[in-house]
Amino acid sequence: MSKEMLTYIVFGAVLILALAFDLGLLSKKNKEITIKKAMQQTIFWVALALAFFVFVWVEDGKQPALEYISAYLMEWSLSIDNIFVFILIFTSFAVKKAYSSRVLLIGILMAIVFRILFITVGVALVQRFEWVLYIFGVFLVYTGYKMFTSDEDDKFDPETSKAYKFVKKIFPLTMSDGGGKFWIKENGKRLYTSLFVVVMMLASIDLVFALDSIPAVMGISRDKMVIYTSNIFAVLGLRSLFFLLKGAVNKFEYLQQGIAIVLIFIGAKMLAAHWFDEWFTTNTQVFISLGVIIICITTSILLSIAKNKRQQKNENNSRVIN
Numbered sequence: 001m002s003k004e005m006l007t008y009i010v011f012g013a014v015l016i017l018a019l020a021f022d023l024g025l026l027s028k029k030n031k032e033i034t035i036k037k038a039m040q041q042t043i044f045w046v047a048l049a050l051a052f053f054v055f056v057w058v059e060d061g062k063q064p065a066l067e068y069i070s071a072y073l074m075e076w077s078l079s080i081d082n083i084f085v086f087i088l089i090f091t092s093f094a095v096k097k098a099y100s101s102r103v104l105l106i107g108i109l110m111a112i113v114f115r116i117l118f119i120t121v122g123v124a125l126v127q128r129f130e131w132v133l134y135i136f137g138v139f140l141v142y143t144g145y146k147m148f149t150s151d152e153d154d155k156f157d158p159e160t161s162k163a164y165k166f167v168k169k170i171f172p173l174t175m176s177d178g179g180g181k182f183w184i185k186e187n188g189k190r191l192y193t194s195l196f197v198v199v200m201m202l203a204s205i206d207l208v209f210a211l212d213s214i215p216a217v218m219g220i221s222r223d224k225m226v227i228y229t230s231n232i233f234a235v236l237g238l239r240s241l242f243f244l245l246k247g248a249v250n251k252f253e254y255l256q257q258g259i260a261i262v263l264i265f266i267g268a269k270m271l272a273a274h275w276f277d278e279w280f281t282t283n284t285q286v287f288i289s290l291g292v293i294i295i296c297i298t299t300s301i302l303l304s305i306a307k308n309k310r311q312q313k314n315e316n317n318s319r320v321i322n
Contacts, residue, residue: 107202258300
């Protein structure tokens with residue numbers, strides 16, 4: 001048995017056991033997820049991803065392990081952008097708290113299936129046509145620029161999105177949540193509920209995000225194992241992150257700019273791959289990517305927190321004066 005095969009087997013076994021533990025012990029059907037429970041689940045999934053990092057280091061060596069953790073951090077950072085859109089979708093369709101966890105889980109599992117297909121096609125394209133990486137590089141630089149310069153007027157509107165219009169066109173809908181069901185029958189006709197719409201939108205919106213994140217990961221590593229595992233671990237942590245950050249996601253004002261800089265860097269690195277390969281060893285390139293990701297994301301979060309504290313202080317001073 002090859003090392004790669006062993007890694008995939010361990011990853012699959014860990015994933016099945018983790019999902020069983022998460023769903024069986026940490027989550028209950030139609031129960032609201034509290035901040036405390038969301039924190040426990042977030043720690044659980046992050047700890048699992050880090051434990052897999054240690055396993056890859058021991059089993060496959062330093063370079064694959066560093067590529068994996070760099071890719072995971074990249075995906076995890078981009079996940080916060082996903083969460084902001086997910087919150088807008090849940091708010092727009094008035095999803096009850098009791099149903100949120102199950103709807104998120106199904107949407108995320110569907111997203112994982114789509115991502116696996118997307119990664120498989122992307123890797124096959126790059127292996128056959130290496131120049132596709134340059135297209136990915138241009139796309140990432142453009143996406144990063146648009147993300148960096150976007151303003152409040154560019155907010156995502158779920159009910160005018162292409163994903164919603166597509167679902168509405170294909171399926172007969174009712175805007176009832178069906179008491180937690182995904183479809184109901186009225187006059188002998190099957191109608192799909194708002195919860196079904198939300199699940200479909202979560203999966204399709206995540207696929208749109210994958211257009212950015214998967215090329216970004218491929219700019220860090222060409223190893224299929226790294227790309228698959230980092231994506232799946234990051235996406236599975238989305239559900240707990242949603243409940244943990246839903247009240248605070250808007251406070252990370254500069255996070256979008258931090259992510260944008262990372263995307264621009266990864267895109268530029270892909271476009272300048274020839275020179276990077278001449279100037280730096282593969283190990284050094286991985287360390288550079290990891291360093292840029294950590295510095296940009298950490299700095300953007302710290303700047304956001306500092307700005308929030310200043311605003312809070314100014315508001316408190318204003319109240320005192322008044």
